[in-house]
Amino acid sequence: MLNRQTDITWFPNSWIRLRTEKKVIYFDPAYLTTYFSDYSDKTEFSRWPDPIDGLPNGLEKADFIFITHHHKDHCKKVTTDRLRKKQTRVFGPKTCLTELGDTFQIVKPGDIIGIDNVTKLEIVDAYNTKNGSSTRKQHKKGKGVGYVLTLGKFRFYHLGDTDFLPEMKNLQNIDVAFVPMGGKFTMDIQEAVRTTKEINPRIVIPVHKLDKAFEDFENGLKGQKIKCIVPKIGQPITI
Numbered sequence: 001m002l003n004r005q006t007d008i009t010w011f012p013n014s015w016i017r018l019r020t021e022k023k024v025i026y027f028d029p030a031y032l033t034t035y036f037s038d039y040s041d042k043t044e045f046s047r048w049p050d051p052i053d054g055l056p057n058g059l060e061k062a063d064f065i066f067i068t069h070h071h072k073d074h075c076k077k078v079t080t081d082r083l084r085k086k087q088t089r090v091f092g093p094k095t096c097l098t099e100l101g102d103t104f105q106i107v108k109p110g111d112i113i114g115i116d117n118v119t120k121l122e123i124v125d126a127y128n129t130k131n132g133s134s135t136r137k138q139h140k141k142g143k144g145v146g147y148v149l150t151l152g153k154f155r156f157y158h159l160g161d162t163d164f165l166p167e168m169k170n171l172q173n174i175d176v177a178f179v180p181m182g183g184k185f186t187m188d189i190q191e192a193v194r195t196t197k198e199i200n201p202r203i204v205i206p207v208h209k210l211d212k213a214f215e216d217f218e219n220g221l222k223g224q225k226i227k228c229i230v231p232k233i234g235q236p237i238t239i
Contacts, residue, residue, distance in 0.1 A: 006154075007238045008176070010231035011056060012036070013073045014207040016158065016178055019236075020151060023063045023119075027147065027158045027178070029083055030076035031055055039233050053078045056234055061085040064115070067092035067104070068126060068160030069144030075099050091121065095143050109145055122148040125165055132163025133188040148174070157199065161208065163187045164195040176239065177201035180208035181217050188212075193220035203227045203239065 005021035012035035016027040031054040036042050044054035062083045067075045067090070075096050084090070090104035091113075097106075107113070111123040126146040128137040139161045146160040148171065157177045164187060177199050180186035186208050187195060196204045204226055206214045214230040221228050229237055 007236040008205065008231075009234060009236045010205065010207060011233055012209075013182075014068070014158070014161070014178065014180060016205075016207070017059065018149075018156065019060075023151070024060045025064045025066070025149070026062050026083055027066050028068055028074040028160075029062075029065065029079045030073050031079045032073055032076075035073070036233075041234055051078060053082075055079065055082055059083065062088050064088070064119075065090040065104075066121075066147050066149070066158065067096055067100075068146060068158065069093060069139065070095040070099055071138075071161070072099075074161070077101075089115070091147075093143065093145050107145060109142070118152045120150040122150075124148060124171075125167065126160030126162035127165070128161075128185075129163045129165065133191040134163050134184065134186055136184050138185055157201065159195075161186050164191055164198070168195060169198050171199055174199055174201040176203045176205065178205050178207050179217075181206050181212055181214075182208045183212055189217050189220060192217055196221060196226060197224065201226060203229060205229050205231055205237070207231070 007019050009017040014028045018025040033052050041057050046053040077099050091107050092104050094106050107123045109125045113121040124146045126144045127141040128134045128139045144160050147158045149156045154175045157174045179192050181189050181192035206217045218228045
């Protein structure tokens with residue numbers, strides 16, 4: 001099993017906080033009021049018509065921030081800035097330049113980055129396909145990415161916004177996968193289940209649900225050896 005000090009917290013849409021014994025990592029931190037309307041443990045620093053600025057309470061500053069693409073529910077400068085400290089390293093595709101400026105390291109599919117002696121980052125594709133189940137093909141190939149993050153012996157895969165891609169079959173030894181299942185901008189529940197079986201992680205955590213039920217995704221994986229953990233907003237999952 002993973003180190004007992006490791007926990008994972010989900011915020012909508014695909015915002016993940018990953019805490020280990022020594023690091024705090026965020027994937028796609030972006031505060032949008034609509035996704036937090038029923039969540040009380042938050043602070044809003046401004047409201048419309050000003051740029052909306054808020055955070056769930058009690059979040060630590062990041063060591064690393066990984067952003068999959070430029071859409072505002074995944075990439076938001078004000079959120080990223082509130083989670084940064086002087087030494088924080090931020091990674092994202094070129095499409096994030098408009099929102100973030102030159103304050104991050106640009107990555108592209110195929111990149112492999114050794115961050116330190118126990119941390120490695122592999123950049124993979126994330127996009128909508130012609131035959132995928134997403135109904136709005138807004139994620140074009142080359143515009144967004146997914147991340148395979150190796151921390152010591154363990155590997156985390158954040159898919160980003162995507163449909164199933166054949167190269168996902170080539171990924172090996174994934175411990176935890178964060179799989180989108182919204183059905184409009186990403187794969188639907190059925191495709192998300194098939195994708196999870198192809199990736200074959202030890203643990204899967206569904207994200208980007210929109211109006212879909214995570215429990216339906218969980219039911220689709222019954223009988224598999226893959227452990228599905230249904231996240232609840234703001235509640236840490238100890239692995």
